Amino acid sequence: MFHNRAEALALALPAAVFAAIVFLAPVVILLAEGFRNADSWSLTAYVDFFTDPLNRTVFLRTFRLGLMVTAVSAVIGYAAAFAIVNLSPRNKGQMIGLVVLPLMISSVARTYAWIVILGRTGIVNQALQLIGLSDEPIRFLFTETAVFIGLLQLFLPLMILSLISALENMPKDAIPAARVLGANWFQVFWKVILPLTKEGLVIGGTLVFTGSLTAYITPAILGGSKVLMLETLLYQRVTVANDFVAASVIAFILIVMSFAANLLLKRLATARNKR
Amino acid sequence: MSDAPFLSLEKLTLAYGDTVAVKDLDLSIRKGELVAFLGPSGCGKTTTMRSIAGLLTPASGRISLDGADITRVSANKRSVGLVFQSYALFPHLSVFENVAFGLRLKKLPASEIETRVTAGLKSVGLSKFAARKPAELSGGQQQRVALARSMVMEPKVLLLDEPLSNLDARLRLEMRTELQRVQKETGVTMIFVTHDQGEALSLADRIVVMLNGAIEQIGTPEDIYNRPVSRFVADFVGFENIFAVEGGKLKAANGPIALSESLPPDTAGFAWRPRMVTLGSGPFQGTVRGASFSGSTREYLLDTPLGAIKAEEDAGLAAHQPGTELTFDLPVAKAARLERFG
Amino acid sequence: MTPRVFSPLVLFLVIAFLIGPFFIIVAASLSGGETLAFPPQGFSLKWVAKVFTVESFRESFAVSMFLAIGGTAMALVLGIPASYALSRYKLPFGETVRTIVSLPIIVPGIIVGLALLRYIVVPFGFNITLALFLAHTALVLPYAVRVVSASLNNLRSDIEEAAVLLGSSRAGAFFRVVMPNIRSGILAAFILGFVTSFNQVPVSLFLSGPGVRTLPIDMLSYMEITYDPSVAALSALLAFMSIGIVFLAERFLGFSRYV
Numbered sequence: 001m002f003h004n005r006a007e008a009l010a011l012a013l014p015a016a017v018f019a020a021i022v023f024l025a026p027v028v029i030l031l032a033e034g035f036r037n038a039d040s041w042s043l044t045a046y047v048d049f050f051t052d053p054l055n056r057t058v059f060l061r062t063f064r065l066g067l068m069v070t071a072v073s074a075v076i077g078y079a080a081a082f083a084i085v086n087l088s089p090r091n092k093g094q095m096i097g098l099v100v101l102p103l104m105i106s107s108v109a110r111t112y113a114w115i116v117i118l119g120r121t122g123i124v125n126q127a128l129q130l131i132g133l134s135d136e137p138i139r140f141l142f143t144e145t146a147v148f149i150g151l152l153q154l155f156l157p158l159m160i161l162s163l164i165s166a167l168e169n170m171p172k173d174a175i176p177a178a179r180v181l182g183a184n185w186f187q188v189f190w191k192v193i194l195p196l197t198k199e200g201l202v203i204g205g206t207l208v209f210t211g212s213l214t215a216y217i218t219p220a221i222l223g224g225s226k227v228l229m230l231e232t233l234l235y236q237r238v239t240v241a242n243d244f245v246a247a248s249v250i251a252f253i254l255i256v257m258s259f260a261a262n263l264l265l266k267r268l269a270t271a272r273n274k275r
Numbered sequence: 276m277s278d279a280p281f282l283s284l285e286k287l288t289l290a291y292g293d294t295v296a297v298k299d300l301d302l303s304i305r306k307g308e309l310v311a312f313l314g315p316s317g318c319g320k321t322t323t324m325r326s327i328a329g330l331l332t333p334a335s336g337r338i339s340l341d342g343a344d345i346t347r348v349s350a351n352k353r354s355v356g357l358v359f360q361s362y363a364l365f366p367h368l369s370v371f372e373n374v375a376f377g378l379r380l381k382k383l384p385a386s387e388i389e390t391r392v393t394a395g396l397k398s399v400g401l402s403k404f405a406a407r408k409p410a411e412l413s414g415g416q417q418q419r420v421a422l423a424r425s426m427v428m429e430p431k432v433l434l435l436d437e438p439l440s441n442l443d444a445r446l447r448l449e450m451r452t453e454l455q456r457v458q459k460e461t462g463v464t465m466i467f468v469t470h471d472q473g474e475a476l477s478l479a480d481r482i483v484v485m486l487n488g489a490i491e492q493i494g495t496p497e498d499i500y501n502r503p504v505s506r507f508v509a510d511f512v513g514f515e516n517i518f519a520v521e522g523g524k525l526k527a528a529n530g531p532i533a534l535s536e537s538l539p540p541d542t543a544g545f546a547w548r549p550r551m552v553t554l555g556s557g558p559f560q561g562t563v564r565g566a567s568f569s570g571s572t573r574e575y576l577l578d579t580p581l582g583a584i585k586a587e588e589d590a591g592l593a594a595h596q597p598g599t600e601l602t603f604d605l606p607v608a609k610a611a612r613l614e615r616f617g
Numbered sequence: 618m619t620p621r622v623f624s625p626l627v628l629f630l631v632i633a634f635l636i637g638p639f640f641i642i643v644a645a646s647l648s649g650g651e652t653l654a655f656p657p658q659g660f661s662l663k664w665v666a667k668v669f670t671v672e673s674f675r676e677s678f679a680v681s682m683f684l685a686i687g688g689t690a691m692a693l694v695l696g697i698p699a700s701y702a703l704s705r706y707k708l709p710f711g712e713t714v715r716t717i718v719s720l721p722i723i724v725p726g727i728i729v730g731l732a733l734l735r736y737i738v739v740p741f742g743f744n745i746t747l748a749l750f751l752a753h754t755a756l757v758l759p760y761a762v763r764v765v766s767a768s769l770n771n772l773r774s775d776i777e778e779a780a781v782l783l784g785s786s787r788a789g790a791f792f793r794v795v796m797p798n799i800r801s802g803i804l805a806a807f808i809l810g811f812v813t814s815f816n817q818v819p820v821s822l823f824l825s826g827p828g829v830r831t832l833p834i835d836m837l838s839y840m841e842i843t844y845d846p847s848v849a850a851l852s853a854l855l856a857f858m859s860i861g862i863v864f865l866a867e868r869f870l871g872f873s874r875y876v
Contacts, residue, residue, distance in 0.1 A: 007787070008706035015699035015758065016714045023721050023755040026732035080631040083624035095628065097867075102635050104859045106816040108833045109852030112840070113638030116645050116655045116849065123641070123655050153634060160631070214725035216819045220837065231727050235822060238731065251728040262723050292707070330778050350781045363779040366772075367797040376793075377783030421779075428783060 031255070034248030049249045055233070059253070062230045065144065066212040069151045073159040073208050074201060078189075081163035096164065099157045111150050111221045118146050118222075142226040150218040155211045159204035166200020167193075199268055206261040213257055230254055281306035281464055282327070282432055287336035289322050289488075296322040297488040300336070304466065304481075309458050311479035312468045313499075313511075319488040320468045324434050327466070328357045341431055356425030360436040362417045364409035370396070370420050371405040377428045395427040396420075398460075399453070415446040419453070426457065435467035439474050451478055472512050476500055484508050505615040506544060514546035515585040516605065519616045525605075527581035536607050544613035547605055549574055549587035554595070557604025563595045577601065639856060646850035653846050664850040674851060676828065677835035680746070681815055684831065688753030689761070689810035693803065695754070696761030701791070703762070704769040705777075715762075722759035726820035729755065734823045745826035752820050757810035764809060768802025769795075801870045808866045812859055 037044045049055050084095045102110060117123050118140035128134040140146050170193070178192045194201075219229040228236065234250040237243040280303035289297040297319040304310050312320035325331045327338060329350030338346045345353055364373050374395050378388045396402050399419035409417055418438070425433055438454065439447045455478065458465050469475050475482045476496040484491045484499060484507075492499060492508045503509040509517055520542050524531035550572070561579030573594060577584040586603060595601060641655050649659030668674055696718070702708050703715055721729060729752060738748045772795065780790035821831040830838075832855075840848050 004706070005709060008702045008708045011698040011702035011706070012708055012711075012714050015695040015718050015762070018695055019717045019720065019755060019758060022733070022737070022751045023724075023729060024717060026736040027724060027728060029736050030728065030732040076627075076631060079623075079627040083628040086624065095632070098632050098636060101860060101863075102639070104812055104863045105639065105856040106833060106852065106859070108816075108818060108836050109642060109856050110638060112836075112848060112852050113642045116641050116653055117638060119653070121652075121654055153638065156631070157635060210723075214727075214819075216727055216822070217833075217837075221840070231725065231819065234727060234731075238823070244735065247731060251725075251731070254725050254728065255723075258723050258725065328778075328782055330781070350778070351784045351786060353782075355782065357779070357782050359775045359779060361773055361775055363773060363775040365776055365780070365794045365798075367794075376780065376785075380784040380789075424779075424783070 027251075027255075030244075030248055031252050032248075034245060034252050045245045045249050049246055054228075055246075058228045058230060058233045061144070061227070062213060065148060065151065065229065066209050068148060069155060069212045070159075070205050070209045073152060073156045074205060076156060077159035077163045077204060078193075080160050081167055082193075084160070084164055085167045096161070099160050102153070103157050107154055107217045108221075110154060111218050114146060114150050114153075114222055115141065118149070141222060142224045144223075144227050146222040147219050147227050147229070150222045151212045151215055154215070154218060155208040158207040158211065162200045162204030162207065163197060166197035166203075169200075170196045202268055203265060206265045210258045210261045214254055279306075280304065281308075282340050282466075283338070284323070284327070285337040285339075287323070287326065287338065288334045289319070289326050289331060290334045291322075295334070295488065297326075300488075300490060302483060302490065302493070304464060306464055307458075307462045309455075309465045309478065309480045310467075311475035311482045312466065312485060313470070313472060313475040313482050314485035314491075315470055315511075318485040320483075320485045321436060322488075323485070324357075324436065324466060324468050327432065328355050328434055329353045330357075354428070354431045355434060356428055356430035356432070357434045358418070358421045358425055358436065358438060360438075360441065362409075362414075362421040364417055364420055364424075366409055368408075369405065370401065370407050370409065370412070373409065373420055374424045374427055376424065391427050395423040398426075398457075399423045414441055415450065418442070418450065422453075422457070426461065426463070429461075430463065432464045432466065435465065437469055438467050439469070440471070454478065472499075476512075484511065501611065503546065503611050504613060506546070506613055506617070509546040509611055509613060513548060514611060515549050516552065517544060517546040517613075518581070519544045525581075529580040532581070534607060539612070541614050542612055543616035545605070545607065545610040546613060547610050549585040551606065551609045552584060552586035553604040553606060554586050554588055554601055555603070557602050559603050559605070561601055561603060563597050563599045563601060565597060566594065568594075577603065579603075581605075639853075642849050642856070643853045646846050646853045648846050650846075652844050653849060664846040665854070667845075667847045668851045668854060671839075671847065673835055673839070674832070677830050677832040680749070680829060681832040683746075684749055684753045685811045685815040688750055688814050689757050689807055691750070691754040692757035692761040692810055693765075693806060696758055696806070697765055697803065700762050700765040700769055701795070704766055705774055718762050719759040721755045726756065726817060727822055730820045730823040738824070745824055745829045749821060749824050749829070749831065752824060753814045753817065756817060756820055757814050760809050760813060761806045764806035765799065765802055768799040768805075772798050805866065805870055808862060808870075812862065815855075816859070 034045045035041050035043065050059070080099075084092055084099075087095060115122070119125070120137040120139075120141075122140075124140065125134070125137045128138065129136075174192050174196060175188055178188045183191065214231060215229065216231040216235070219227060219232045220235075223229065223232065225232075225236070230250050230253065234247050237246040237250070283303040284300055287297060287300040288295065300319075300323065312324060314320045322331065326333055329345070329348065333346060336346070337344060340353070340355070365376065368376065371392055374392045375388050378391060383391075392405075393402070396405055399422055401416060401419055401423070404412060404416065404420075409420065412420065418441070435454070439450055442450055451474075454465070454467075457463070467478070476499070479496060481493065481495055482499045483493050486507050492504050494502070499508065500512055503512055503514065506517055506519075519526040520534075520538065521531065523538055524533050525545065554575070559579055559581060561577035561584060563575055564578045564583075565576040567574050568590060571590055572587050573590050573592075575586045575588070575595060577586060584603070584605075644657050645653055645655050646664050647660055647662065648654060648657030648664065649661035650657070699714065699718060703711055708714060733748055733752050737743055737751075738745065776794050776798075777787075777790045780794045781787065785793060816833065817831075818833045818837070821834050825831070825834055836848055836851060
C-alpha cells in the first residue's frame with residue numbers, strides 16, 4: 001500500500017472525472033427532470049405516469065416477467081447446475097463452455113432465432129400442424145410467452161453459472177452425510193443444498209432479474225408494440241411522443257430497481273467476505 | 276568493525292496515516308554488524324526496517340547512513356538492499372534476469388552484468404538454475420535468488436524481513452549458515468527482523484528488542500538471554516517466575532516478602548528461569564501440582580503462597596510426585612534484575 | 618428417480634434450449650428460399666454473400682468495429698491507472714471512485730444513451746460518432762477496471778518495492794514489473810470489452826444519425842423492413858466471430874479466469 005495522495009489522485013481522477021461527466025451528470029439531470037414541474041419540485045410526473053392504465057400494465061408486466069423468468073431459471077438452473085457439477089472435470093469444463101457460449105453471442109442474433117422458431121411458418125407451428133394439434137398457425141410472436149422464452153434463454157446461463165459456483169463451494173460431503181442420516185432427495189435439497197447455496201441463488205437471481213427488467217432487444221423483437229416492457233415503452237415515449245418526462249420516470253423506476261437488486265448483491269458479498 | 280556509527284536513527288517517528296507505529300526511536304549500528312530487530316508482531320520492527328529502506332517516509336526524525344543524511348533520499352537511490360519475507364521475485368523474469376535487474380538499471384556494461392550475476396548465483400549455489408523462472412524453484416531457492424539479487428548491488432546495508440520464517444527446520448539451519456557466511460565474506464552490515472527469539476539469539480551480533488513502537492532493550496544475545504532489563508524481555512526470552520519489587524520487597528501473591536540483600540534503587544523486579552529455582556531447601560514452601568518429563572529434565576509446577584512457581588531439575592534426580600510438599604528458594608544472586616516492570 | 622438418471626436428460630434439454638437457436642440461425646441462413654424459414658428450403662450461400670453487399674451493413678460494421686476497438690482502448694487507458702490507484706494506494710474517497718467508475722454497469726444502457734443525447738450531444742453540438750465513442754468507453758470502463766483490478770490483486774505488490782530498492786523509479790517499476798505480469802489480464806479485459814461493446818444495443822439506440830449507427834441497431838431496423846434470411850446470415854457470422862475470439866482467448870489466456 002502506497003501513501004502518496006497526489007500520485008493516487010492523478011492516477012484515479014481521469015477515469016472518475018470521465019465517468020462523472022459522460023455518464024453520471026447527464027443521467028442525474030435526466031432523472032431530475034422527472035421531479036420538476038415548471039419551476040418547482042413535484043411528483044406530478046409520477047402521478048400522471050401511473051394514472052395511465054397502459055403504463056400501469058407495462059410496469060406490472062415488466063415486474064411480472066422479471067419475477068417469472070427469475071423463478072423459472074432458478075428451478076431449471078438448479079437441475080442443470082447440479083447435473084454439471086457431478087460430471088467428470090473434463091466434461092464439466094466442456095459443459096460450462098457450452099453454457100458460457102451464448103453469452104458471447106450478440107443478443108440480437110440470439111433473439112432473432114426465436115422468430116425462426118416461433119414465427120407463423122416456424123418450426124413450432126409446422127410441428128403442431130403436422131401432428132394435427134392445430135389447423136392454422138398459432139400466434140406466438142408478439143405475445144408475453146415469446147418474450148418470456150426469449151428472456152429465459154438470454155439470462156438462464158447467468159443463473160446456471162452462479163449456481164455452479166455455489167454448488168462447488170458447498171462442503172464436499174454435505175449431501176452424502178444428509179443421505180446417510182436418512183434424508184430423501186427432496187429433503188436433501190430443501191434442508192442442505194438450498195441453505196448452503198442461497199448466496200449463489202441470490203447472485204444469479206439478481207443478475208437474471210435486473211437483466212430481464214432492463215432488457216430491450218427481446219421485447220422489441222419478440223414483443224413488438226403489443227407486448228411493451230419498460231425499456232421499449234421508454235423508447236416509444238421518446239421517439240413517438242417526444243415525451244422526455246415519461247422517459248425520465250421510467251428511467252428512475254429502472255434505476256431504482258437495478259440499484260435495489262445490486263445493493264442486495266453487494267451486501268451479501270460483504271457478508272460473505274466477513275465470515 | 277569500527278566503533279563509529281555507520282547507520283543511525285535519531286528521534287525517528289513513523290506513522291501510517293494517523294496511527295503512530297514507532298515513536299522517537301534512537302539507534303546506532305556499526306559497520307559490519309549483524310543486528311536483529313526482535314519483537315512480537317505490531318511492535319514496529321518491520322516499520323522501522325521499511326523506513327531504513329526508504330519505503331516509508333518518517334513523520335519526524337533523521338536517518339543517516341555512512342555519514343550522509345538519507346532521511347529524504349528516495350528508496351531507489353539509497354544503496355540499501357532488502358530481502359522480502361515473500362522474496363518478491365519478479366515472476367515474469369528468469370532467475371538470471373531477476374538478479375541482473377538492478378545492474379541493468381545502473382546501465383552497467385553487459386559483460387560486467389554477466390560476470391557479477393554469474394558470481395552472485397554461484398555464491399548462493401544456484402548457477403544451474405539461471406534460466407529458470409522463479410515459480411519453478413523451491414521456497415529456499417527463491418530466497419537465495421532474492422539474496423543474490425540484493426547482494427550483487429553491493430548495498431551498504433542489507434535488510435532481511437523474517438528471513439527464516441518461511442523455511443522448514445532443515446532449510447532454516449542452512450539459511451542461517453548462509454547468511455553468516457555472506458556477512459563474513461562481504462562484511463556487509465545486516466539487519467534482520469524476526470519474532471523468533473531463537474533466530475535472533477543464534478544469528479545476531481546484537482539484538483534490538485522492540486515493543487509498542489519503542490526499543491525495550493539493546494544488547495548482545497548473552498545480555499538479552501541472561502540479563503533482560505524489563506518484564507517484557509524476561510518473559511519473551513523464557514523467564515517464567517517474574518516478580519515485581521516494591522520498596523525493597525518482593526511483591527508476591529500473599530503479600531510482600533522482605534529481601535535480605537540491599538538492592539540498587541532502580542530495581543523494579545526479579546525474574547528466574549525454572550532451572551534457577553532451588554528445590555528441596557530454602558525459605559519457601561509449595562505443593563507439587565504437576566510434573567512433566569522432557570528427556571534431560573523434569574519440570575514442576577508448584578502451588579505456593581507466592582503464586583504459581585515453575586521449577587526444573589535434572590531428570591537424573593528422583594522425581595517429586597504431585598501432592599508432595601517441597602521447600603524451595605528463589606536465589607536473588609542468580610535472578611535477572613529488572614529495571615522496568617510494566 | 619435419482620439425479621443420476623434424471624441429470625443427462627435435463628442437461629441435454631437445457632443445452633438444446635441454450636444452443637439450439639444458434640444452429641437454427643445457421644441453418645436458416647443457408648436457405649435457398651426467399652423468406653426466413655426452417656427447415657431451410659434448399660441450400661445456398663446467397664444470403665451469406667448478400668450480407669457483404671449491403672452497403673449499410675458495411676458502414677455500420679465499420680462503426681461498431683471502431684467503437685469496440687477504440688472505446689475499449691480508451692476505457693483501458695483510463696481504467697488501468699485507476700485500477701492501479703485503487704489496488705495499490707490508500708486513495709482518499711477510494712470507494713466513491715470505485716462506485717463512480719463501475720456505475721455504468723448498473724444503469725441501463727438506454728438511459729445512458731438518452732441522457733447523453735439530450736444533455737451532451739444536443740446542447741454542445743457533439744457529433745454522433747463522438748457521442749457513441751464516449752458512451753461505449755463509459756460502458757466498457759467498469760469491465761476494464763474489474764478485470765484489471767482482479768489481476769493486480771493477484772500480483773504481490775512487494776515486487777514493485779523490490780524493483781524500487783534495486784534502483785527503479787516508481788513509474789519504471791510499474792512498466793518493468795507490473796505491466797509484464799498483468800498483460801494477460803489486460804488482454805482479457807480488452808476482449809471482454811470488445812465483445813460487450815460490439816454486441817451492445819440499448820446504449821446506441823438513441824445515438825444514431827445519418828450514416829452513423831452501430832451494426833446491431835442497423836440489423837434491428839433492417840429486420841423491420843425485410844423478412845429475408847440475410848439478418849440470419851449476418852447473425853451467424855457475428856456469432857462465429859465472437860465464438861472464435863473467445864475460443865482463442867480461452868485457449869491462450871485462460872480467459873474464463875478473468876470474467
